Amino acid sequence: MDLYLQFGHGMMGYCKELITKWGEGTVILSPRDLTGDQTKKFSKELSSINGNTLFDPQYYNPRADHEKLTQWSHWFNDFDTALLSDTNYIEGRLNAIKNINDYCNTSAYIIPSQICEVVDRFWIESQNLFIDKASQLFFDKERYSTLALSFDVLTDEKSIEKIIDISEKWDVDGYYIVPEGQYLEDDSYWLINLAQLVAGLKLKNKKVIIGYSNHQMLSLACANADAIASGSFLNVRSFNAGKFDKPDPNAISRRSTWYYCPQAMSEYGLRALDRAFDNKVIDKLKPYGKTNEYVDILFSGARPTSVKFGDRLAFKHYLNTLKQQCLLAKKDTFENTIEHHQKLSDYAYDFIRRLEVDGVRERNRSFKDLVDLYQDVLFKLKKERGGLLKRQW
Amino acid sequence: MTINKETMLELNLSDVKIYKEAGQKIVYTANSDDHGLVVLKIIKPEQDLARIIREIEILKTLNGIRTSNILDDGKVVLNDVEYLYIIESFIEGDELRDYLNKSGNIPFNEVCKFLQMMVETIAILEEHNLVHRDIKPENVMRTASGDYILIDFGIARDLSRTSLTDSAAARGPATVIYAPIEQIDNLKDQIDSRTDLYSVCLVAYEMLCGFNPFSEGCDNMMQVMRKIDQGNFTRIEDNNDLIEFIHTNLNRHRTRRSANAKDAKDWIDEIASNLCGEET
Numbered sequence: 001m002d003l004y005l006q007f008g009h010g011m012m013g014y015c016k017e018l019i020t021k022w023g024e025g026t027v028i029l030s031p032r033d034l035t036g037d038q039t040k041k042f043s044k045e046l047s048s049i050n051g052n053t054l055f056d057p058q059y060y061n062p063r064a065d066h067e068k069l070t071q072w073s074h075w076f077n078d079f080d081t082a083l084l085s086d087t088n089y090i091e092g093r094l095n096a097i098k099n100i101n102d103y104c105n106t107s108a109y110i111i112p113s114q115i116c117e118v119v120d121r122f123w124i125e126s127q128n129l130f131i132d133k134a135s136q137l138f139f140d141k142e143r144y145s146t147l148a149l150s151f152d153v154l155t156d157e158k159s160i161e162k163i164i165d166i167s168e169k170w171d172v173d174g175y176y177i178v179p180e181g182q183y184l185e186d187d188s189y190w191l192i193n194l195a196q197l198v199a200g201l202k203l204k205n206k207k208v209i210i211g212y213s214n215h216q217m218l219s220l221a222c223a224n225a226d227a228i229a230s231g232s233f234l235n236v237r238s239f240n241a242g243k244f245d246k247p248d249p250n251a252i253s254r255r256s257t258w259y260y261c262p263q264a265m266s267e268y269g270l271r272a273l274d275r276a277f278d279n280k281v282i283d284k285l286k287p288y289g290k291t292n293e294y295v296d297i298l299f300s301g302a303r304p305t306s307v308k309f310g311d312r313l314a315f316k317h318y319l320n321t322l323k324q325q326c327l328l329a330k331k332d333t334f335e336n337t338i339e340h341h342q343k344l345s346d347y348a349y350d351f352i353r354r355l356e357v358d359g360v361r362e363r364n365r366s367f368k369d370l371v372d373l374y375q376d377v378l379f380k381l382k383k384e385r386g387g388l389l390k391r392q393w
Numbered sequence: 394m395t396i397n398k399e400t401m402l403e404l405n406l407s408d409v410k411i412y413k414e415a416g417q418k419i420v421y422t423a424n425s426d427d428h429g430l431v432v433l434k435i436i437k438p439e440q441d442l443a444r445i446i447r448e449i450e451i452l453k454t455l456n457g458i459r460t461s462n463i464l465d466d467g468k469v470v471l472n473d474v475e476y477l478y479i480i481e482s483f484i485e486g487d488e489l490r491d492y493l494n495k496s497g498n499i500p501f502n503e504v505c506k507f508l509q510m511m512v513e514t515i516a517i518l519e520e521h522n523l524v525h526r527d528i529k530p531e532n533v534m535r536t537a538s539g540d541y542i543l544i545d546f547g548i549a550r551d552l553s554r555t556s557l558t559d560s561a562a563a564r565g566p567a568t569v570i571y572a573p574i575e576q577i578d579n580l581k582d583q584i585d586s587r588t589d590l591y592s593v594c595l596v597a598y599e600m601l602c603g604f605n606p607f608s609e610g611c612d613n614m615m616q617v618m619r620k621i622d623q624g625n626f627t628r629i630e631d632n633n634d635l636i637e638f639i640h641t642n643l644n645r646h647r648t649r650r651s652a653n654a655k656d657a658k659d660w661i662d663e664i665a666s667n668l669c670g671e672e673t
Contacts, residue, residue, distance in 0.1 A: 164648040165583070200648050384649050387634075387641040391660060 001221040002026070003326040004054070004229035005319065006211055008236035009033050012042060014316055019051040022323065026052040028176075028211060028229050029104065030236075032069045036100070043104035052107040056211070057097050059112035060148040060178060060241050074100060090129060094137045101138075109138040110176050113146035115241055119159040124166060135171045142173035144207065147197075148239075151180045151190070160193045164200035174207030174226070183238040184216055184370060191216065195377045198223035199385045203392060212239035215265055215322055216370060218344070219377045221329035222337050224389060230322060232315040257310055258365060259298060260318045261285050262325055264355070265348040267318075267365035273304035281358040287321055294320065334390045338378050345374045394419055394435065400469055404480065409433060417445070417547065422483060428464050429483075435469075436477040445477060447554075448546045454521055457482065459514040460543050484544070486536035489596070493530055499600040505635055505668055507600060508661050510541040511593045516654040519586040522553040526584065528592035529571040530599065556581050570608040571595050574622050575647060586654040587647040594642040601639075602629060621645070634664045 005015050007030040019025035027046060029039055043053050057074055069075060074096035076089070093112075101109055111134040116123045131145055153159045167175075177197065181190050194210070194217075201208050202224040210217055213228035214237040220228060230237050258267035268276075268285065276282040282299060291299045294317035297307045331337040349371045355361075367374075381389065396409045406423040412432065413420050417440045421433040436445055452463045462482040469478050493499070499507075511528070518525060525532075525543060532545040548566040550556065567576045573591040575583040599605050606626035611617045620626065624645025629636045638661055642650045651657035 161646045161648045203652065384644065384646075385641075387637040387660075388649075388651065390637075 001218075001225055001326045001329045002227040003319070003323040004028055004209065004227050006030070006213075006229040006231040006236040007033060008231040008233055011232055011236075014232060014312075014319065015042075015051070016045060016049065018316065018319055018323070019046060020049050021320070024050050024052075026054060026107065026227070028110075029053050029055045029106075031056070031058055031072045031074075032066050035068065036072065039100070040103050043106075047105060053104050054108060054110055054144075054176075054209075055097070055101050055104055055106050056110050056146075056176070057112035059146070060115045072096075072100075087133070090133050091137065094130075094133050098137055101141075106141070108142035108144055108173070109134065111138070111143055111145045111172065113148055115148040115150055115178075115180070116153050116163075117150045119153060119162045119166075127170075131170050131172060142207070143171075144174040144176045144209065145170060145172040146176050146178060148178040148241075149180060149197075151187075154179055154181065154193050155187055155189045157189065157193055157196070160197045161200070164197065164204075167201060167204065167206075172206070174209065175201050177208065177210045178212055178239050179210065180239050180241065182240075183214060183234045184365065184367075185238070186370060186373065188373065188376070191219065191373055191377050192380050195220055195223045195381055196384065198225045199381060199389060203385065203388050212236060214238060215260070215262075215325065215367075216374070218265075218322075218325055218329050219341055219374050221326070222334070222341055222378055222381050222389075223385075224330070224334075224393065228326065230319065232311070232319070257314050258318075259285070259295065259304075259309070259314060260321055262287050262321045263347060264351045265345070265367040266352060266362060268360070268362045269364070270305045270309070272360055272362040273298065276355070276358070276360045277303050279359045281355070281360060284355065284358070285360075287317075292317065292320070332393075334386065334393045337393075338382060341378055342375065345371050394471065396421065396433070396435075396471070400471060403469065404433070404465070404478070406431070406433060406480075415545075417441075423480075425464070425480065428480075430485075431464060432461070432481045432483050434479040434481065435471070436479070438474060438476065440477075442477065444547065447551065448549060449479060451521075451523055451546050451549050451551060452481075454523070455517070458517050459510070460546070484534045484536060484542050486534045486540075486542075488531060489533035489535055489541070490530035492535045493600065493603075498603045501601070501633075501635055502668060504597050504600045505661070505665050506539070507541050508593065508597050508635075508638070509658075509665050511543065511596075512590070512654060512658045512661050514543050515586050515589045515593065516658045518549075518589065519654040522551060524550045524552065524584055524586060525589050525592075526550055526566065526572075526576060527568055528589055528596060529568050530596055533596070550584060552585065569614060569621075570605055570617055572621075573647065574618075574645060577618060577621065583647060585647075587642075587650045587652075590642040590650055590654060590657050591644075591647075594639045597639050598626075598629065598643065634667065638664060 004026040006028050015027050046053055058069060074093055076093045111130050113127055113130055134143055179194050185191060198208050198220050207226050209227045209229060210220055210225055211229045213230045217228045257270055259273060260267050276285055286299055294313045298304050298309050331340050348367050352366060352368045401407060401409055405426050409421050409423040412422045418434045418436050423431055423433050425431045449463060449466050452460065461484055463479060464482060465480040467478060468475050525546060526548050527545060532543065534542040534544055536542060564577060564579055569577055571592045573588055576588050607620045608617050628640060642657065644650050651660060
């Protein structure tokens with residue numbers, strides 16, 4: 001399974017640096033965060049360092065009023081036009097998307113879609129319209145249909161199976177899933193159903209990319225996902241349609257720096273790291289016992305809050321580490337992949353517990369309370385689709 | 394009802410004996426000058442003729458591939474009443490239901506063989522756009538040589554033709570305890586070979602365990618339907634590929650079963666060849 005970079009605010013530099021380091025990589029471009037000219041220039045730069053791009057049209061919320069987004073040539077407003085009857089209008093929008101894909105030299109098309117709040121005929125009609133028109137206009141590379149799903153849809157098993165069922169009729173090469181949920185979602189069914197959706201689509205031989213992801217989605221490797229996409233701030237590591245509205249000028253920024261410890265599958269704030277330093281167990285938090293260029297400073301013998309470990313290093317470390325975890329997430333067989341994730345999550349749980357004994361606790365972004373949910377995903381995949389996944393692996 | 398001499402002559406039959414009386418027909422065995430031992434089915438009046446004609450057409454399409462062969466059909470007058478009749482080849486053997494009653498739980502290898510033959514049959518039906526929709530022990534014959542033959546296409550569906558079932562009906566035609574929820578709920582656009590795969594795996598489950606997991610312990614049909622709707626059945630504890638095949642295709646959601654009968658056939662053939670390998 002690969003990690004794609006979900007473009008978000010201030011990510012240009014990270015994308016270029018990480019793709020240079022990895023020697024390859026794919027960025028999902030975001031019109032919310034880039035102008036047309038910036039997109040053109042950025043795509044060229046990425047291409048020169050062996051980077052690929054996908055362009056996400058971001059039609060999830062057609063009433064979005066985010067200034068940058070609504071100025072794009074492909075943007076549409078389904079209240080201003082008869083969306084479902086005016087095929088010229090849809091063709092015009094898709095042609096604009098094609099034009100953007102052409103000048104960005106993307107590796108595939110992402111067909112837009114509105115967020116699905118109910119899997120009913122209204123959503124299906126709209127989905128069919130976009131997919132049918134795209135099959136006429138997007139013919140020179142692969143087409144991935146967007147599946148932007150609300151929290152309610154994702155937590156309803158029957159809705160998920162209905163989507164898998166109707167997807168049989170869609171002429172696409174793959175799917176770009178945009179799952180609404182909070183960062184490190186703790187609903188019992190959310191991740192299970194997302195994994196079932198991925199597995200169901202993969203069993204139909206489609207490519208599946210899950211956008212707006214975080215390390216919780218490593219489990220989707222067991223559903224044979226092709227890639228997850230993640231980014232710097234939380235609004236590109238989880239999906240909330242509200243981010244496509246104008247930012248609230250009165251909103252208070254509550255930013256703090258988090259260090260991702262991969263063996264704990266958890267993030268620790270600098271204060272927790274200070275406690276580890278004070279209790280002389282800071283070295284236990286090194287990523288699998290080794291540091292890297294992004295986190296050397298945290299383990300240099302100084303108190304973590306006293307060193308210059310800020311967001312920039314934290315984000316790059318998170319994405320670089322998640323990339324390594326993604327690349328190791330799928331094994332040669334379904335059974336071995338399940339076993340790997342079972343061990344990964346068991347180990348993370350034990351590791352967090354041992355750190356707690358050492359006096360290091362982190363409540364906000366700990367994996368401790370998510371371990372059961374993670375393992376439920378593995379169990380349900382084995383039970384419901386294990387036989388088929390095993391055969392198709 | 395007795396078949397008189399004139400009718401026997403008209404149909405080119407002799408030695409007509411009553412075999413059994415099923416829901417919509419009376420079944421006889423008889424000797425045919427041309428075909429030897431045959432089955433004569435006389436359709437009772439006031440039956441759904443369109444469905445019976447569809448059954449005849451389907452059987453003719455299949456031309457005897459893993460099912461009985463239609464040798465003749467038409468109308469005959471008995472006691473001044475006109476009846477539809479069908480003459481089919483006679484399959485020597487037992488109904489699977491009788492075989493189960495006699496034999497008790499069936500060993501893995503035999504169940505695997507049953508699944509191989511029945512899934513192959515479903516794959517043939519799939520190629521012809523047909524769904525049987527009524528696979529149950531009463532509709533499977535086990536021949537003297539141990540082959541399994543699917544019979545009674547009374548509610549079979551030809552997916553390429555207009556459905557004969559009322560779309561507004563809350564329930565579709567089915568033997569509920571062997572039918573998946575999409576069939577019970579009359580979700581016609583969801584009926585395909587995965588419906589038959591479900592039923593055949595339910596029969597396989599019953600062969601292995603000696604009971605139907607959905608009707609077992611239920612007092613009435615509502616309880617059964619609830620269990621089917623919830624996909625609530627006791628899973629077989631043995632952890633092997635055959636059980637995995639059965640559990641997969643018994644899933645409440647058709648999207649979680651094998652994608653089609655051809656895929657299922659490849660899978661069960663692989664399981665069978667592994668079982669043979671283990672034996673040697």
